[in-house]
Amino acid sequence: xxxxxxxxxxxxxxxxxxxxxxxxxxxxxxxxxxxxxxxxxxxxxxxxxxxxxxxxxxxxxxxxxxxxxxxxxxxxxxxxxxxxxxxxxxxxxxxxxxxxxxxxxxxxxxxxxxxxxxxx
Numbered sequence: 001x002x003x004x005x006x007x008x009x010x011x012x013x014x015x016x017x018x019x020x021x022x023x024x025x026x027x028x029x030x031x032x033x034x035x036x037x038x039x040x041x042x043x044x045x046x047x048x049x050x051x052x053x054x055x056x057x058x059x060x061x062x063x064x065x066x067x068x069x070x071x072x073x074x075x076x077x078x079x080x081x082x083x084x085x086x087x088x089x090x091x092x093x094x095x096x097x098x099x100x101x102x103x104x105x106x107x108x109x110x111x112x113x114x115x116x117x118x119x120x
Contacts, residue, residue: 002029005049011041011077012118017084018053023060031068043077043101047118049111050084069099076101078118083108 002025007014013033037044057065078101081088089105096103106114 001025004029004033007047007115008033011037011043012045012047013037014047014115014118015049017048017050020055021057021061023058023064026061026064026068031064034068034072038072038075043075044072045078045101045118046076047078047080047082047114048084049082049114050088052083052108054084056085069095073098074100078102078104080104080106080114080118082106082111082114 001018002021003016005014005016015030034044034046076099079092079095079099080103081092083106092103092105104114104117106117
């Protein structure tokens with residue numbers, strides 16, 4: 001499950017993730033919101049807060065993520081992740097090779113720092 005968090009505003013989209021992210025999460029929430037931000041502001045800033053209840057992606061959601069990221073590789077100012085399993089950091093290293101914007105990961109205890117960063 002993915003939900004839009006209240007810290008979202010303007011070109012900043014802050015999402016909370018729990019359980020396993022699905023194709024529907026991408027089609028119903030993430031992709032429409034990001035496309036709207038990109039249309040309105042040119043570039044997006046995305047921060048994904050992966051709480052303790054995050055358990056990864058379905059195969060279809062991984063495809064959605066990769067496809068959207070590649071299609072919009074120049075449409076992000078910043079992209080960050082808070083918490084999550086260690087392997088998510090490895091995924092961000094790969095994303096750094098493709099996405100033109102700044103990419104960072106933060107530990108769960110660095111949530112306030114992550115919010116300052118995405119807003120700066």
